[in-house]
Amino acid sequence: MSEETLALEVRNIVKRFPGVLANDHVNFTLRKGEVHALLGENGAGKTTLMNIIYGLYHPDEGEIYINGQKVTIDSPHDAIRLGIGMVHQHFMLVPVFTVAENLILGAEPTKGWTLDLKAAREAVIRLSEQYGLEVDPDAVVEDLPVGVQQRVEILKALYRDAKVLVLDEPTAVLTPQEVEELFVIMRQLKERGVSIIFITHKLKEVLAIADRITVMRRGRVVGTTTPSEVTEQDLATMMVGREVVLQVDKAPAKPGDVVLSVQDLEVEDERGLIAVDGVSLEVREGEILGVAGVQGNGQTELVEAITGLREIRSGKVVLGGHEAPDRNPRYLIEHGMAHIPEDRQKHxxxxxxxxxxxxxxxxxxxxxxxxxxxxxxxxxxxxxxxxxxxxxxxxxxxxxxxxxxxxxxxxxxxxxxxxxxPVKLLVANQPTRGLDVGSIEYIHKRIVEMRDQGAAVLLVSAELDEILSLADRIAVMYRGKIVAVVDADKVTRAQLGLLMAGSPAEDVLDKEAVPA
Amino acid sequence: MSTPASFANWKLFWKRWGIGLSIAAVVLAVIFYFYARSPRVTEAVLASTLRQSVPLVLGALCGLLGERAAVINIGIEGQMLMAAYVGFMVNVRTGNLLFAVLMGVLTGAVLGALLAFMSVTLKIDQIIGGTVINILAIGLTGYFYQVGLSAQGKLNPIPLGPLAKIPLIGPVLFDNPPITYASIVLVFVVHYVLFHTPWGLRTRAVGEHPRAADTLGINVYLVRYVNVIVGGALAGLAGAYLSLEAVGSFERNMTNGRGFVALAVMIFGKWTPFGAWGAALLFGFATAMQTQLQFAGKLHIPHQFIGMLPYLLTIVVLAGFVGRARPPAADGIPYEKEG
Structure with a gap:
């Protein structure tokens, strides 16, 4: 152990829940001004450890040191006082409050008895300039995109003078572009002396941003390493405890008859705006059509229209050669449709x-x-x-x-x-969102098996990796339209990224890759 | 400030206050028209409107304090009734009106604490908790009610010097008994607390997203307890109003559903004190009109139909004018701490 003082250190933390040992003698150190990634599958104990550091859980055993001083943290209040800030996976923002109100909640500036909202607004502006996090102090949080809401969460921690920032799965809800922006912000924070604990189970991100990596499995720390010493494959093995197949093994597709055919489909969203704007696509037996796109470009509405959960404004959805006379889900299910919905808990x-x-x-x-x-x-x-x-x-x-x-x-x-x-058509929307590597591997394998048994698969995903490794053909959706349909082996990640961001297909793709 | 900015501000101002100002303008115009035609009747109707609105606005303030902190208080009726009874009995025994009012307020606060204990600590379904209070109040006051008790007096109007001499406004606004004045002041106080103090910000946060408040070191349970108890005190004041100011005696079930109407008033007013006040005045007005019409006897309509007026008006206004109101997001959901 070196002589430098650590921003944070935990020693031998033990936390038991009924029937589970969530943290089993965990040791973890955070140096000043580093990004330390905490990697592990769901249920590995990462979030438990962070909740202990933030005072939401009380450890059964173990000690916490901040700047070399032993501390006890009984409540979030203590944690905040000690300079620990946490950005929770599910944002802790009051949706109907403005950015300024959310910022000061719990530590309000006042003039006499009255809330000083002017001071709050100034604090937002000052902090956003200082750290390069642009936000409008008067915007109502629920109107903001997720990426910006996350900035508000980070500002909240900075307003409370956080020196240690815990980011719990911050990228799970972000689009690829927003992830890039978050990384820029993290680097800026680091330069200003903030130490960051970055919790995730995404291997690429860890290698891109972390200074050090600690891997947890089943409540224990498996090891600590640095990005230069390991590969994605090594990290996956450490996380899961066995060799993991990151690349899906699949034979070339053998497309048969058209199973699903969507023609000039128009669908409205909840507010009555056009969400799916004239989409046509076909999925054949024995192939996987991946629909790539940044979330919120009409994929949800497209899937709901196909699965009979949402009214169609105009256009046709043809399943198995004839238009369904009755577009209710039970009819579709009885005619061979299977659906893995986007929100597994709700739908x-x-x-x-x-x-x-x-x-x-x-x-x-x-x-x-x-x-x-x-x-x-x-x-x-x-x-x-x-x-x-x-x-x-x-x-x-x-x-x-x-x-x-x-x-x-x-x-x-x-x-x-x-x-x-018996499945003729599988519609899978974000089938592996929020899952750990082991489960992702399993579900990918099953989807490919389904295809090989002759099912037509429509796979919607915001994860480019997932689309690239599973799909045989890729349709890119942008602002409710399919902007390009390409064969998966004729397109690069970078090209897809550009298409998803709205660049015209003719500029991005080679001529021969664009089918007529 | 530059021109576009002030223009934007003006638009914002209109968006926020425009509807309220337009309604106020129409109401004032109508009032002056009738005042010019028959000043006495107009004064009587308006004064009666204000007094009818007192228990409703106090009850609505009670309800919205609770619901802004995510505790639904369906026991306002019971809190009012019990407070009316206790206030009256104290007045009968001691003859001290101020003490009687205080005991009524205290009764409401104690029942508020009971509701808070059931819904915050025991996490009982809040509708059931409130119903318990209602049944308790009806049962206890009904059982201990004695026919023929009479008190020495009730709270009388206090004219506010020269203000009370202003035509129309004076007799309506500045010649009222104390609890009526208090109810108006409390509308402003609750508005100030809810929207301009740290406590109010925390209360609203607890009502919308209690876990977020918790992670910022706010004691969710404490906030809920305090709001529900203070709300209970306000409902108690409404009860005291009924037995010590409006009537001067106690009768079985004298609240007569006002606690529930207060909840409607609260929703109608979109969980804001001023909205609730406006709604309470509208209800009060409908009741006052109904009485006036029955007195006048000019309309050849069966009195049952005239009696429907307040409710009819409510339905029309609720269905026609009020947009979709949005209750606090966590309303009615008990909060469980983690770990």
């Missing part, structure tokens, strides 16, 4: 239902799961036992409510349910 599962019931959500009304008007418990349980085993869902029992599973296991329940029916 994929009934969180309070046991896993067994969640596994028959599409088929409960048919034999063998229904006997006349009654449920056939035996068949439902047997189905659940079989699928849990087949899809490797890690759960204490098939009667556990879906709510208590981890994100990865919840997604496996959805995949198990959707794939256990």
């Amino acid at each position: 994929g599962l009934v969180l309070s239902y046991p896993i067994a019931d969640n596994l028959v959500l599409c088929t409960y009304y048919k034999p063998p799961f229904a006997k006349g008007l009654q449920r056939n418990e035996e068949a439902i349980e047997e189905n659940a036992k079989r699928l849990v085993k087949e899809y490797d869902v890690r759960t204490p029992s098939i009667f556990t409510p879906a709510r208590s599973l981890s994100g990865g296991n919840q997604q496996k329940v959805i995949v198990a349910r959707e794939f256990s029916r």
Whole structure:
């Protein structure tokens, strides 16, 4: 150990939850002015450790040192006083407040008894100039894009004079461009002496920004290293504890007949604005069509229209050669559609239902799961036992409510349910968002298997890596339109990035890559 | 300030206050028209409007203090009723009106504390917690109610010197009993506290996103307790108004649903004190008109139909003029701390 004082050090932290050892004698050091990445799968104990540092949890054992001084942190209040700021994964901003109001909440400047909102506004302006984080102090937070909301969170910490900044999965909600901007901000903060703990499970990002990397697995620190010493593959292995296949193995596609055909589709969003603006596309048997695009360019509405969850304004969706007479989800499901929805908790599962019931959500009304008007418990349980085993869902029992599973296991329940029916068309929207490397690997493998069995797959993802490794053809969506459809092996990451940002296809792509 | 900026400010000003100002202008025009035709009746109707609005506005302030901190108080009715009873009994026993009012307020605050304990600490469903208070109040006051008790007096109007002599405005605004004055002052006080003090900012944060408030070191439970107790005190004042200022005695179930109307007033006023005040005045006006019309007896309409007026007006206004109101995001949801 060197002689320099550390911005933060934790020694032998132990935290137990009922049935789980979330932190098992964890040691972690943060040098002044470094970006230290804390890497690990979901449930590895990263967030628990950070919540202990921020005073939200109390450790069962262990010590925390700040600038070499031993401290106890009983509440966020203590943490703030000690110069620790945290940007939570789910933003802790009051949506209806302005930026200035959010900034001062809990540490309000006053004139007599009255809130000094002018001082708050000035503080926003001063801090944003000082750190190059541009925000309008009077903007209402809910109207701001996610990337800007995150800036507000960082400003909140800086306003409280944070010297140690914890960023909990900050890139999970950001577009690729916003991630780049965040990295610029992080570098600026570093130069000004702020030490940053960067929690993530994205390997590329760690290698791009971190000075040091600590990997956690199952509540323990596996090791600490630097980006120059390791590769992505090494980190993945450390995280998961075994060799992980980062690149999906797949044979060339053998496209057959057209399964899904979308013609001149127009769809409105909640506010009645055109979200899908004249989209036409085709997906064939045995191929994966990836829809790439920055979030919020109409992908959600496109998927909802195809799956019968949203009204179509004009245009046609043709499934299996004929237009569905009745565009309700049950009709579509019975005709071979499977859907992995974007928000697994809202649209994929009934969180309070046991896993067994969640596994028959599409088929409960048919034999063998229904006997006349009654449920056939035996068949439902047997189905659940079989699928849990087949899809490797890690759960204490098939009667556990879906709510208590981890994100990865919840997604496996959805995949198990959707794939256990005969599938002609699979619509997968952000199928691996927020999942750890192990689960991503598993779900990717299953999707490719589905394709190889002859299903047509429409894959929507904001993760370029996912699109590039899975899709056979790629459609880029920008402002509600498909701006280009290209073969996956004829396009580069950089080209896709430009297309997603709105550059015209003719400028970006070589002539021969653009199909007629 | 440069011209475009001030123009933008003006637009912002209009967006924020335009509707309110237009309504106020129309209301004033109508008032002056009628005042020119029959000053006595107009004065009577307006004064009655203000007095009818007192328990509603106090009840609505109680409701919105709670809901701004995410505690739904459906027990306002019970808090008012119990306070009306306790205030009246204290007056009967001691003859000290001020003390009686204070005891009424205290009763409301104690019931507020009970609601806070049930909904914040025990995390019982808040609708059930409030209903418990309502049933408790109806049961207790009904059981202990004695026929024929009479008190020595009630709170009388205090004319505010020369102000009370101004035509129309004087008799309506500046010649009222104390709780009526207090209710007007409290509208401003609650507005100030809610929107211009750190406490108000924290209260609203707790009502919208309690976890965010918690991560900033704000004690969510404390904020909720204080708001619900202070709200209870206001409901208590409304109860004291009924038995010590408006009527001067206590009757079974004398609140007669005002606690629930106050909740409607609160929603109608979009969870803001001034909005609630406006809504309460509208309800008060409808009630005053109904009484006036029945007195006058000029209209050849069955009195039952005239009696519907306040409710009809409510429906029309709620359906026609008020946009979709948005309650605090965490309204009614108990807060669980992590870890």
